[in-house]
Ligand code: NCD
């Protein structure tokens with residue numbers, strides 16, 4: 001990492017995004033450029049409808065992503081398999097060995113967007129997990145229990161105790177990413193773990209706490225899963241992300257939903273942060289006085305965990321105040337205008353990515 005004397009410019013190896021939802025069709029077309037212009041690689045989530053559960057579906061989706069890229073960008077989508085109770089082990093085995101799947105994603109059934117076909121009981125997929133352990137294929141975990149009687153703010157903590165820890169004891173060799181962590185318990189569990197366990201942290205969980213969803217009225221823009229927690233959890237996440245520890249790395253969880261689908265009587269979970277994700281993280285590292293650990297978090301810890309080479313290309317951010325647009329327009333297949341609301345809409349950010357024109 002290099003920075004000039006006054007810390008007005010930050011140059012780092014090009015980062016990767018280890019957790020992103022790119023969606024499909026016209027939404028994919030409208031959002032993929034925001035990720036691809038900044039990140040060299042990204043782990044693409046498989047929760048489409050229907051989900052990505054076969055090699056052919058992954059190959060076809062990858063093709064649709066590549067053909068939606070803006071001209072001239074170098075971007076590698078890393079595909080993931082969506083685990084179900086009855087996914088065949090040879091899909092993972094063949095997919096991983098052929099380099100079609102980089103990892104497999106565990107959604108507890110009905111935990112989040114398009115997860116109804118997810119796993120109903122972790123023990124039911126022990127054979128799949130054994131195969132992944134043997135292959136050294138990473139398992140990416142949405143860590144929340146789904147029992148309706150469990151308070152939504154406790155679902156991550158209970159998942160760790162009742163499901164994740166027992167699973168790690170059964171599969172001590174498995175490489176696992178606990179995705180988008182939101183609590184101090186998760187931070188503590190990951191950093192003190194004797195297992196091959198890491199965690200991604202989103203920009204929004206570093207900026208907002210649960211009050212943000214109710215600030216003067218109901219704020220659907222700040223609703224995502226796992227839901228933002230109390231302020232002390234946000235502070236623990238900021239400390240973890242900016243610590244330089246190699247078990248924590250970037251994963252934006254950018255999850256676009258059309259504005260009308262978020263602002264409905266039963267609004268969708270997900271925050272669309274791709275347009276200013278790197279700036280959003282830079283703001284946090286700057287505020288915490290930890291810019292020296294920025295490159296480790298955004299560009300180094302992820303590739304080391306995934307056993308992939310560091311990117312050779314670099315990217316610069318400059319200290320320049322700018323206001324995030326309040327909406328981003330998309331046009332659907334019939335040309336009608338639709339809107340997405342980006343994270344930080346209408347707010348001032350103090351770092352800006354320098355794009356070569
Ligand atoms: C994600 C989505 O919309 O696909 N939503 C979210 O709130 N993060 C799913 C997920 O990652 O939970």
Ligand code: ZN
Nearest residue numbers: 021045253255
């Ligand atoms: Zn996600």
